[in-house]
Amino acid sequence: MAAQDGTHSAATVQSPLAPVTVAAYGAQDISLASVLSQLPAALPFASVRIQYSGAPGSLQAQVSSVESGGNLVVDSHVQNEGNGWAGSGANPWHLDNDTETILFLTNESNQPARIGFKVTANDLSTPAKGGVPYYLTKLRLNPHETRAIDLRKLRDAQQPDLKKNTVPAAAMDGSVEWIRLDNVAVMGRLMTINRRQGMASNYDCSSCPCPGSYSEAGTDLSPSSFNLAVNGTQSISVTAYFENCNGDGYYEEVGGSFSWSSEPTGVVSVDSNGNVTGVAAGSATVVALSTGTIYVPNGNDCLEEEVPEGGSATVTVADGTPVISSINPHYWLVGATTAGVIISGQHFGTSPVVNFSDPAVTCIQAGASDTQITCNITVGVNASGGTVNVTVTSQGYNGSGFIAFPGGGSQATSASYPANKYAPYAAVVLSTKSQGAAGANLCGAMPGWARNVTMQLQTQNGTPVAVAGITMADQISVGTPNALGVTSAAVYQHNTDVSGDWPDTYVVCSTACPGSTGEADAIQSWTWSGRPLPHSNYVVYKCKSITVDGR
Amino acid sequence: MRSARFELCVFAAVLALSAAVHRTSLGGAQAGQSPPILAKRVASFSVRGVCLADTLLTLGQQEQVPLGIEYVDRDALEKPISHDFRNATIGEIVRALLGGTGGYTWRVRDGVLNIAHQSTAAPGNLLDRVLPDFEISKCSVGTASAALYFALYRDLHPEVTGYAGEFDPGNPDNVIGPLKLRNTPVRHVLNLLANGSKKRAWIVRVPPGHLDQLPPDGLWTIIEYENPPRHVAQWLLREIF
Numbered sequence: 001m002a003a004q005d006g007t008h009s010a011a012t013v014q015s016p017l018a019p020v021t022v023a024a025y026g027a028q029d030i031s032l033a034s035v036l037s038q039l040p041a042a043l044p045f046a047s048v049r050i051q052y053s054g055a056p057g058s059l060q061a062q063v064s065s066v067e068s069g070g071n072l073v074v075d076s077h078v079q080n081e082g083n084g085w086a087g088s089g090a091n092p093w094h095l096d097n098d099t100e101t102i103l104f105l106t107n108e109s110n111q112p113a114r115i116g117f118k119v120t121a122n123d124l125s126t127p128a129k130g131g132v133p134y135y136l137t138k139l140r141l142n143p144h145e146t147r148a149i150d151l152r153k154l155r156d157a158q159q160p161d162l163k164k165n166t167v168p169a170a171a172m173d174g175s176v177e178w179i180r181l182d183n184v185a186v187m188g189r190l191m192t193i194n195r196r197q198g199m200a201s202n203y204d205c206s207s208c209p210c211p212g213s214y215s216e217a218g219t220d221l222s223p224s225s226f227n228l229a230v231n232g233t234q235s236i237s238v239t240a241y242f243e244n245c246n247g248d249g250y251y252e253e254v255g256g257s258f259s260w261s262s263e264p265t266g267v268v269s270v271d272s273n274g275n276v277t278g279v280a281a282g283s284a285t286v287v288a289l290s291t292g293t294i295y296v297p298n299g300n301d302c303l304e305e306e307v308p309e310g311g312s313a314t315v316t317v318a319d320g321t322p323v324i325s326s327i328n329p330h331y332w333l334v335g336a337t338t339a340g341v342i343i344s345g346q347h348f349g350t351s352p353v354v355n356f357s358d359p360a361v362t363c364i365q366a367g368a369s370d371t372q373i374t375c376n377i378t379v380g381v382n383a384s385g386g387t388v389n390v391t392v393t394s395q396g397y398n399g400s401g402f403i404a405f406p407g408g409g410s411q412a413t414s415a416s417y418p419a420n421k422y423a424p425y426a427a428v429v430l431s432t433k434s435q436g437a438a439g440a441n442l443c444g445a446m447p448g449w450a451r452n453v454t455m456q457l458q459t460q461n462g463t464p465v466a467v468a469g470i471t472m473a474d475q476i477s478v479g480t481p482n483a484l485g486v487t488s489a490a491v492y493q494h495n496t497d498v499s500g501d502w503p504d505t506y507v508v509c510s511t512a513c514p515g516s517t518g519e520a521d522a523i524q525s526w527t528w529s530g531r532p533l534p535h536s537n538y539v540v541y542k543c544k545s546i547t548v549d550g551r
Numbered sequence: 552m553r554s555a556r557f558e559l560c561v562f563a564a565v566l567a568l569s570a571a572v573h574r575t576s577l578g579g580a581q582a583g584q585s586p587p588i589l590a591k592r593v594a595s596f597s598v599r600g601v602c603l604a605d606t607l608l609t610l611g612q613q614e615q616v617p618l619g620i621e622y623v624d625r626d627a628l629e630k631p632i633s634h635d636f637r638n639a640t641i642g643e644i645v646r647a648l649l650g651g652t653g654g655y656t657w658r659v660r661d662g663v664l665n666i667a668h669q670s671t672a673a674p675g676n677l678l679d680r681v682l683p684d685f686e687i688s689k690c691s692v693g694t695a696s697a698a699l700y701f702a703l704y705r706d707l708h709p710e711v712t713g714y715a716g717e718f719d720p721g722n723p724d725n726v727i728g729p730l731k732l733r734n735t736p737v738r739h740v741l742n743l744l745a746n747g748s749k750k751r752a753w754i755v756r757v758p759p760g761h762l763d764q765l766p767p768d769g770l771w772t773i774i775e776y777e778n779p780p781r782h783v784a785q786w787l788l789r790e791i792f
Contacts, residue, residue, distance in 0.1 A: 441687045441698040444705050446713060452720060471786050473768065476716050486713035489704050492697070492769055493790070494719045505694065505720045509701070510713030520715055530789045541715045 012145045013039070022052075022059065047106040047146040047187070050078060067195075074200040076189060090177040091190035091203040093119070093151045098196040101151040103176055107141035109184035115139040116179045116212050116242050116250025119154065121171030131174060135161045137239060137253045139178075141186065151176065162222065162239055162251055179244045180211040181252055183295065183302055210302035212242030212250055214292025214309050221274075221288060221313040228268065228278035228317050230347070236274040236313055238288045245297070258288035258310060267317050278317040280370060281349065281396075287312045322347045322394045324417035332361070333467060334423040335381035335531045340366070343373040345415065349394035357389035361421065381531060385423035385459050391416045424528050425460040426535035427472060429453050429551045430501060437544075443509035450507045451546040457500040457528065470496040474526045476539065483518020484510040484541060506539065506546045513543035524548070588616055588659050589642030596644060600631040604754070605782045606648060607666065611752050612776040616641060617745035618752035619738065621678055622655070622668035624759050628788040661742035668759070675763035677770060678738040678755075682706055685735055689728040692744055692751070693721025696773050699740050700765075707765055716767075725749055725775065741771060751775050754783070758791050
């Protein structure tokens with residue numbers, strides 16, 4: 001038995017018989033048994049096609065199907081193709097313990113045939129509200145295929161159609177309607193069989209001569225509105241609506257014959273089969289376009305008029321939960337503004353909010369996108385060093401607010417990431433590069449001493465403030481003792497390198513040298529980028545040594 | 552065995568220049584014949600929203616023109632300007648940058664484009680002070696700059712019996728000297744520092760009208776040309792004002 005919903009089709013085999021001659025006004029019986037017996041398996045049903053010479057209608061025929069038990073015979077009148085086949089039909093069906101109803105559809109053409117189909121069961125409610133149609137929307141016949149649709153199986157499957165309806169499980173009577181959707185020859189015959197009574201009846205009512213005409217009014221995309229996550233997918237089906245000559249409607253899922261597009265671009269992608277993938281947050285309209293046909297009877301022909309066919313669906317790509325993947329640089333100086341800090345990640349939305357666990361830290365945004373925020377981060381001068389958590393909160397996209405993922409439910413709108421505040425505390429002698437008597441370069445005629453060192457900016461716990469370009473300026477105040485009789489001079493600014501280091505030369509020149517063993521003590525106070533450094537150095541100048549904080 | 556006592560810079564007197572032999576080319580209000588620096592053609596020079604001081608330093612870095620800037624006011628350090636020059640000479644660019652700002656003068660001295668102001672011509676400008684004797688051995692530019700500071704300090708305060716401090720010796724690869732100069736203005740020494748084998752700039756670090764005083768943290772600073780150019784205006788603004 002062939003599948004009923006059109007998603008499966010039976011293999012089609014054509015077996016020609018040898019030509020026979022029927023005399024004028026004569027009759028001849030032709031047994032099909034010899035042909036059917038040549039097939040590898042018994043057939044539950046078949047179509048019979050007779051070609052004859054002579055004028056149309058000059059031959060009449062009837063097919064008698066005799067069940068093997070010999071207690072059921074079904075006679076079917078043979079129609080002429082061309083003007084005799086049933087292009088559509090509305091026929092009664094009945095099911096009970098002894099009665100079956102089967103619709104046979106035969107595609108008589110060499111091309112596929114789409115079929116509009118619906119079953120309406122008698123309304124069993126009291127008072128009756130009218131039957132609700134049940135649609136098959138994927139019914140397609142291959143060339144020369146005969147399809148048998150068993151109404152009992154269709155009813156008992158209880159598979160919802162596009163309208164979420166089923167044939168009521170208890171339904172026993174109703175009508176079944178079908179119509180061609182393409183202008184090709186299709187024969188239809190509804191057969192009701194009561195084996196216990198040995199009775200069969202069949203119908204081939206033809207209600208409309210032309211295929212169903214496409215109607216834009218009932219065509220829609222399903223789902224017509226939905227939400228997606230970024231990278232989430234949703235398949236859209238197009239259900240086209242057709243009307244027969246009596247205004248009865250049928251639906252057909254069109255499949256991949258539409259051209260798909262979306263507007264604006266960049267929010268979703270759509271493949272040729274209507275599969276939509278979320279690309280970036282936002283809203284888009286997905287459009288399916290094709291060409292439909294309207295049929296108008298014209299004698300024995302059907303005039304065709306092409307019309308635009310298609311529809312649209314709206315899709316909103318939802319906000320994802322923000323994720324911070326990196327912050328660069330992720331260390332910021334206390335009391336300073338670190339410009340151009342890049343917070344990278346995803347799902348930030350169009351107007352993200354950046355917050356910090358330390359209120360002394362602020363971000364002036366210099367730009368934001370769904371994946372990157374540029375911050376000029378200022379750490380208040382009174383902030384302590386240490387870790388600070390950065391939180392990015394999405395506010396949705398394009399002012400539309402937060403859009404929940406498909407399926408709803410609550411979700412986080414922010415993400416956190418640790419960063420660090422550096423609080424420069426001291427300028428420390430990291431190493432001595434050289435020292436010795438200062439020459440005339442620095443002291444002129446006076447004797448003196450010079451010490452070349454590498455200084456490093458450190459936090460209170462000794463961590464290097466490894467930031468280049470910090471301007472270090474100092475002031476040296478000579479106090480007591482001052483056995484060398486020196487004054488303060490030549491304090492220059494320095495700039496840290498990437499390690500937070502800078503070269504420094506301490507120098508003392510005195511007429512008391514080189515003979516004096518006394519010393520001149522000084523306090524060296526620092527500023528970094530204009531802000532005072534908490535720790536001051538204690539510098540001891542002697543004729544043959546210079547120490548900083550005892551080093 | 553080598554003595555433990557050594558000189559940080561070794562004396563080698565190889566250069567003796569007199570202020571009297573300085574070649575000078577005038578620009579701005581006193582513009583005369585264009586020397587090679589001002590005639591140098593620049594294919595393209597653009598700045599966007601950069602103050603005048605950083606604009607000049609960017610031009611110097613891009614074209615490797617040594618600069619000496621002895622006047623900076625708040626506008627020069629704060630006010631953003633934007634310019635696009637195509638196929639213009641250094642002179643035309645400088646004229647466009649400084650010509651309309653009022654009071655600026657510029658001239659090429661010692662191969663250095665010196666940018667001054669009418670007010671800096673006042674008596675007492677320490678850049679005009681003539682040092683009777685300035686000698687350094689081959690040393691870093693930072694050390695040479697400090698040596699010039701100490702020499703000026705000693706010249707201004709011959710009574711001192713000593714001084715103590717510290718300075719930035721700078722990149723040890725940027726060396727200059729030996730120099731042995733007699734009766735030389737401070738500006739000329741600075742120009743020599745700026746116009747070494749590697750070009751750089753010097754810029755004063757005092758507000759207008761204060762060139763007659765030597766502050767403890769110096770009267771000038773040396774700006775090494777880096778790529779990309781280092782913007783110093785914000786720092787100078789903080790230091791000066």
